[in-house]
Amino acid sequence: MSDLFLADPEQRQTSRRALRQQPAHARSRSHRRRRGGVVLALVFALLAGTCFVLWSVFGGLFDPAEPTADVIVDYPGPGSGQVQVTVAAGDTGDAIGATLTEAGVVATAQAFSDAYTANPQATAIQPGTYALHQRMRAADAVNALLDQGNRVSSRVTIPEGYTVEQVYQRLYEVTTISIEDYRAAAADPAALGVPVPVASVEGWLSPATYDVEPGADAVQVLSQMVARTVWELNTRGVPADQMQDVLTKASIVEREARRDEDRPKTARVIENRLREGMMLQVDATTLYGLGVTGRGPTRAELDDASNPYNTHEHLGLPPTPIAAPGAASLDAVLSPTPGNWRYWVTVNFDTGETLFAETYPEQLENEALMDEWLAANGY
Known part of the structure; x- marks a missing residue:
């Protein structure tokens, strides 16, 4: 209680004398306690202000209750490491973006979709397997898919006049799938897509240049060759x-x-x-x-x-x-x-x-x- 509220003047005088008579070290501790309280209060205020600013800027990224559909996150690039991704025939920009996002190539499918839409050449992206960096800028990923040098599929050319055994040998040299596997696959021409009953796939493996994707098996390789032959015949109007x-x-x-x-x-x-x-x-x-x-x-x-x-x-x-x-x-x-x-x-x-x-x-x-x-x- 402050001495200012003591009713008796003599008591107030006595209190003042008692305060003046306190040891110096006691008065110093009291002063430090008051000063420490002020500093602590200032620190708390500064921390509170900093937290408020940080939350104002970044809080939306962590609050699941806040909508983030309009926020497109994109890596700055150029990326690092390498990963293989496959673009399937008929994939849209959204589908490719989902594939790249899952592989860690781009930050979001939306970023890639926007970059795909903004690039007038993007629709020329070909099906195939590509070697890309991870954490790429979406626009760079679009350009990388347009660059056929990034395709990792094997390319094999079958000349005109090859017999099936010559075809199997050439395919083996490029794909490393065994000749025995090709022979086994060819034992069922219908399973390869030959539209009429035949005893052999001889003549049905169209001479052309083919891209063989990683992981393809003998059936898949021969099937695309048969499909090319069927296309050639259908294009010329040959009845089955x-x-x-x-x-x-x-x-x-x-x-x-x-x-x-x-x-x-x-x-x-x-x-x-x-x-x-x-x-x-x-x-x-x-x-x-x-x-x-x-x-x-x-x-x-x-x-x-x-x-x-x-x-x-x-x-x-x-x-x-x-x-x-x-x-x-x-x-x-x-x-x-x-x-x-x-x-x-x-x-x-x-x-x-x-x-x-x-x-x-x-x-x-x-x-x-x-x-x-x-x-x-x-x-």
């Missing part, structure tokens, strides 16, 4: 019940004709001989049945009727195609050059020059030219 015959004829043209200008004539010879009931007498089919390439058949091989592909001994088309025909051979079969030729023979094996004949005596003259070339070139 004629597809196998068209591929078989085109495969013969592919293996026999070296020059594109000779393909429609070769196709016409095939049609003429089939129509007239003549043996095709094609060396390439006979060699296919023997599993031989790179040489001509011997006389004994031409006379071997046990070879079902020996068209010197068996009438009509061989049991299956003998190779993968290219587009030029397909077009030749579907639009053969008008003419009455029944024979052809290659007279220059360096250039592929081929002569066509309507009669057998004319064919013998052409074969003599072939023999001359062979003799002149040491064969």
Whole structure:
């Protein structure tokens, strides 16, 4: 109680004297207590103010009750590390954004979606597997997907005229999927998408360049090749019940004709001989049945009727195609050059020059030219 409220003047005087008579160290402790209280109060006030400012700026990021739909968080980039992500066929910008967000490439799907919309080239992003950084700026992620150099799929080219065994070997060299796996997958042509009953996928593995995604198996690889063949045939209006015959004829043209200008004539010879009931007498089919390439058949091989592909001994088309025909051979079969030729023979094996004949005596003259070339070139 303060001495100012003491009613007795003498008591007030006594109180003042008592205060003046307190030891100095006692008065000092009292002063420090008052000063410490002030400092503590100032510290609390400063902390409270700081917390208020921080909460005002960042509190919305942590308060689940506050809507954050309009807040788009984007990494500053350029990112680091590497992760593989797959863009599926038909993926929209939103779908790609969800994939990238889950993989840690972009901060939010919304940021990527906005960057995708803002980039007029974004719709050209191709399906495939890409190697990207994590924590990328969304706009940089769009550009990275447009850069085909970031694709990690294997690319394999199948030339025209390859047999299935040659195709399997080429695929194995690029994909490392075993040849045995490819053979096992090909044992069920229908499962690969061949639309008609066939005994073999020979001729159905379209020659083209393919991208094989990581993790793909033999069935997936061969299925896309069959799908390409079906597309080629459908595009040309080939009915399903004629597809196998068209591929078989085109495969013969592919293996026999070296020059594109000779393909429609070769196709016409095939049609003429089939129509007239003549043996095709094609060396390439006979060699296919023997599993031989790179040489001509011997006389004994031409006379071997046990070879079902020996068209010197068996009438009509061989049991299956003998190779993968290219587009030029397909077009030749579907639009053969008008003419009455029944024979052809290659007279220059360096250039592929081929002569066509309507009669057998004319064919013998052409074969003599072939023999001359062979003799002149040491064969």
